[in-house]
Amino acid sequence: MPEKTPLNSTPVGPPNDPPPYTSTSASTNARVPPAPNTSNTMYGSAAAPCLLSPTIYPPETLRTKPANTICPHCHQSVLTVTKNEGGTATILGVVALYLCGWHHGGCLIPCCLPCVQDVNHLCPNCNTRIAKFDRFEQSTVVK
Numbered sequence: 001m002p003e004k005t006p007l008n009s010t011p012v013g014p015p016n017d018p019p020p021y022t023s024t025s026a027s028t029n030a031r032v033p034p035a036p037n038t039s040n041t042m043y044g045s046a047a048a049p050c051l052l053s054p055t056i057y058p059p060e061t062l063r064t065k066p067a068n069t070i071c072p073h074c075h076q077s078v079l080t081v082t083k084n085e086g087g088t089a090t091i092l093g094v095v096a097l098y099l100c101g102w103h104h105g106g107c108l109i110p111c112c113l114p115c116v117q118d119v120n121h122l123c124p125n126c127n128t129r130i131a132k133f134d135r136f137e138q139s140t141v142v143k
């Protein structure tokens with residue numbers, strides 16, 4: 001009876017310890033080197049095209065913000081300069097406020113609000129107007 005107990009406990013101990021340690025460390029070492037190479041290659045190729053190609057928009061697509069376009073007058077690639085100007089939406093805003101009872105100058109508030117004014121896109125190179133965005137019709141006229 002006393003001899004059976006040591007025989008049973010001896011085979012249980014050794015098989016649990018060695019196998020997991022050896023196999024885990026070997027697979028971890030094999031996976032580490034390829035990972036940094038793959039991520040570096042993707043980062044470099046993704047950043048390069050963004051710096052080389054600025055987007056140039058046709059004058060017909062200009063809206064409220066300055067944008068890169070080709071000036072039809074001097075044929076240069078320029079970033080437009082925007083200037084706000086009263087238009088149909090501005091006049092309708094003034095009339096609407098006047099009809100609502102804003103009689104003592106309050107109805108002129110739309111004349112100071114860029115969000116209801118037309119936007120002129122000017123060429124910074126030759127100072128001529130490239131396009132005008134009509135806020136009321138939500139369309140751009142090229143001149």
Ligand SMILES: [Zn+2]
Pocket residue numbers: 071072073074075076123124125126127128
């Ligand atoms: Zn120009």
